[in-house]
């Protein structure tokens with residue numbers, strides 16, 4: 001029997017529909033745990049009670065701090081974070097980047113509110129506790145457990161708005177077979193980064209997407225208004241239209257880091273094309289995000305900036321973690 005620390009942050013798993021107000025996070029983790037059957041002991045703490053679409057980087061830092069403290073407690077064998085699904089991939093990836101324990105941290109949530117006729121929260125929470133307690137999954141870092149599947153935080157994204165399992169990507173490490181958790185893979189371990197310092201909360205990293213006819217106005221405005229970095233969600237393997245390579249070069253000269261990611265949902269950034277494409281964007285100083293989607297690339301960039309990574313080392317350090 002293991003002891004699992006549950007940290008609540010809200011999301012649909014904790015939400016109830018209020019007449020005229022829509023679904024709002026309301027339930028404490030105590031309430032989520034009522035009637036849950038599992039063989040492990042649990043303790044719970046409510047950090048936040050909010051939809052994940054309202055979270056800021058300061059909230060992600062708070063969550064990371066409590067996760068770290070919980071993992072360090074000798075009586076705790078694993079940690080579960082209940083969280084909205086909208087931005088779970090960001091929090092999960094931050095937790096993975098700073099994860100420095102053999103114990104697992106497992107994020108879960110729900111697609112149906114707690115007061116819906118068929119809530120999925122209780123069985124997702126049971127799965128998350130099972131995964132956090134699973135000895136075979138030790139050393140796997142931050143994981144997302146949802147709808148019978150446990151996957152790595154790195155590479156996971158909310159890929160469907162309403163499906164029972166909205167997550168795709170992120171290597172699958174385990175799944176349920178008739179109530180048993182079958183472990184199928186182990187993720188690569190990377191050297192953990194330090195937990196976010198207070199500066200993380202105020203670090204600005206904007207995501208700008210390209211599309212046919214996109215001007216550089218938003219990009220240039222972000223640079224002029226002092227953003228620390230921009231993630232450019234390019235087309236395909238990482239391309240952008242007229243003017244972007246010049247804007248990237250100007251941004252980098254002014255000390256704004258530029259990350260080249262892709263608006264395509266899957267696949268790596270592979271600088272290939274000239275005439276303003278990825279080859280020119282990288283020559284202008286953009287750092288390819290490889291397999292990281294724009295939103296996880298943004299979290300890595302914000303963490304590195306907040307840690308005071310020197311501008312001349314940024315590309316190397318970023319490339320090491322993407």
Ligand SMILES: NC(=O)C[C@H](N)C(=O)O
Pocket residue numbers: 010011012013050051052053083084085086087109110111112
């Ligand atoms: N399914 C969910 O949890 C979505 C919710 N809007 C949230 O991210 O908080």
